[in-house]
Amino acid sequence: MSLLRAAESCISKQRSYKALNAFINLSDKHAVLRQAEHADTDTIAARPLHGRLIGIKDNICTSDLPTTSASGILKNFTSPYDATVVKILRHAGAIVAGKTNMDEFGMGSHSVHSYFGPVAFARDQKNEASQEQLSAGGSSGGSAVAVATGQCWAALGTDTGGSVRLPAAYTGIVGFKPSYGLVSRWGVIAYANSLDTVGVLAQDATIAQEIFDEINEYDDKDPTSLPKSTRARISETSVQRSDRVSALRIGVPLEYNIHELQPDIRRAWSHLLRRLRENGHSIQPVSLPTTKQALSAYYVLAPAEASSNLAKYDGVRYGSRASGPDGADGVLFSKTRGEGFGDEVKRRILLGAYTLSAGAIDNYFIQAQKVRRLVQEDFDRTFSLPNPLKENEVSSQCQNSGVDVLLSPSAPTRPPLLKSLEDQSPLDAYMNDVFTVPASLAGLPAVSVPIKVVDHIAPFGFQIIGQYGDDSLVLQVAQLLESL
Numbered sequence: 001m002s003l004l005r006a007a008e009s010c011i012s013k014q015r016s017y018k019a020l021n022a023f024i025n026l027s028d029k030h031a032v033l034r035q036a037e038h039a040d041t042d043t044i045a046a047r048p049l050h051g052r053l054i055g056i057k058d059n060i061c062t063s064d065l066p067t068t069s070a071s072g073i074l075k076n077f078t079s080p081y082d083a084t085v086v087k088i089l090r091h092a093g094a095i096v097a098g099k100t101n102m103d104e105f106g107m108g109s110h111s112v113h114s115y116f117g118p119v120a121f122a123r124d125q126k127n128e129a130s131q132e133q134l135s136a137g138g139s140s141g142g143s144a145v146a147v148a149t150g151q152c153w154a155a156l157g158t159d160t161g162g163s164v165r166l167p168a169a170y171t172g173i174v175g176f177k178p179s180y181g182l183v184s185r186w187g188v189i190a191y192a193n194s195l196d197t198v199g200v201l202a203q204d205a206t207i208a209q210e211i212f213d214e215i216n217e218y219d220d221k222d223p224t225s226l227p228k229s230t231r232a233r234i235s236e237t238s239v240q241r242s243d244r245v246s247a248l249r250i251g252v253p254l255e256y257n258i259h260e261l262q263p264d265i266r267r268a269w270s271h272l273l274r275r276l277r278e279n280g281h282s283i284q285p286v287s288l289p290t291t292k293q294a295l296s297a298y299y300v301l302a303p304a305e306a307s308s309n310l311a312k313y314d315g316v317r318y319g320s321r322a323s324g325p326d327g328a329d330g331v332l333f334s335k336t337r338g339e340g341f342g343d344e345v346k347r348r349i350l351l352g353a354y355t356l357s358a359g360a361i362d363n364y365f366i367q368a369q370k371v372r373r374l375v376q377e378d379f380d381r382t383f384s385l386p387n388p389l390k391e392n393e394v395s396s397q398c399q400n401s402g403v404d405v406l407l408s409p410s411a412p413t414r415p416p417l418l419k420s421l422e423d424q425s426p427l428d429a430y431m432n433d434v435f436t437v438p439a440s441l442a443g444l445p446a447v448s449v450p451i452k453v454v455d456h457i458a459p460f461g462f463q464i465i466g467q468y469g470d471d472s473l474v475l476q477v478a479q480l481l482e483s484l
């Protein structure tokens with residue numbers, strides 16, 4: 001299909017699926033078609049993502065469309081510059097399809113906490129009007145729905161504790177979160193800096209790999225960007241061990257077999273492991289004992305970082321300003337913030353400010369940091385490859401019998417009905433992140449792949465987690481699972 005025809009098809013789907021609310025702002029249709037037409041004729045200058053329509057999550061800055069992070073406080077904000085990742089994609093020939101809907105500032109697991117209204121998903125996409133609407137997962141739900149319904153070729157999301165992987169699992173597409181620090185965060189609106197990662201949502205793992213190959217680049221504007229020397233060391237190791245995918249050692253984390261796991265997902269997990277064993281891979285049960293504390297630690301650390309990051313939205317320097325007070329007595333701040341932030345964001349700011357307060361910090365924030373360290377050590381003990389960030393420290397602990405990757409469901413349940421979320425407590429939503437948060441705390445690469453294991457069980461997202469820097473292996477295993 002020509003690139004123009006592909007772009008036209010995306011634009012027509014954007015119209016038919018408008019009710020799913022996947023986009024906050026769309027790029028000008030005529031400009032998109034012009035770029036696609038030009039890409040068709042300009043085959044000599046073809047670049048890797050030539051003429052491809054890519055959705056951009058609305059917390060990633062673009063100079064030609066507003067960047068709101070789905071918040072009332074940023075509803076009128078347009079960045080004067082493109083985020084580094086957007087700049088790279090445009091340079092590689094991609095066309096920005098629009099800005100995708102999300103949970104405000106990335107806080108949520110169902111993409112319902114948006115100033116612009118919730119994102120919805122329906123399993124029978126051709127007939128979504130007659131279907132019960134499902135959660136799209138969050139917080140990159142708009143990106144996931146846009147890709148799953150063909151409104152764009154692929155999309156960028158951000159993943160702090162599962163925000164790319166959970167929506168991918170709920171909508172039946174691939175969602176890849178790279179190792180922390182590989183992809184630039186410059187121009188990405190911060191939620192929790194030590195966890196935030198830009199990720200990719202795509203129809204399959206090959207497309208995810210193509211986009212990752214472009215955005216996996218050192219950026220001197222991002223102080224957390226992984227230095228070139230470490231990148232070189234990582235790629236040397238992966239070249240040496242590139243044969244692993246033919247006979248993998250796959251770890252099954254025992255602690256992920258939780259009581260809340262839906263029985264058909266547990267069954268599908270067993271089937272999948274059996275199939276992998278039949279294909280010559282070895283399956284090893286492994287223990288990650290700190291898993292039980294990981295979710296609580298995440299929901300202490302992420303809100304703590306958020307409460308500090310979001311302090312700058314005061315109506316003076318950033319964001320919209322409440323009308324009336326002039327700021328002399330602090331009323332401007334409280335009114336602006338009271339009106340501008342949604343309930344979930346306010347809840348997390350309060351939670352974070354509390355856990356960082358003098359009386360509570362030792363019991364919450366410091367304990368959570370210790371748990372984070374233990375989670376990282378659990379993973380390092382499990383993998384056959386040492387963690388390149390701590391090579392000297394941990395290599396002695398690595399077992400020769402260690403595993404190449406870990407395999408688990410991406411979430412404990414299938415997507416809930418949107419309607420049912422009205423009766424849920426915030427804690428119920430946090431529970432969806434139980435399998436995705438550990439890799440985030442450890443900064444590891446992880447991908448959710450939709451797998452149809454047995455005919456009578458609908459496809460569901462399974463997560464592959466790899467050692468830090470083993471991103472290529474994780475994506476290769478995703479392709480292997482797709483081909484089973």
Ligand SMILES: NC(=O)C[C@H](N)C(=O)O
Pocket residue numbers: 106107108109138139158159160161162163164191302433
């Ligand atoms: N941002 C994320 O990765 C989503 C996670 N559910 C959170 O609310 O923090």
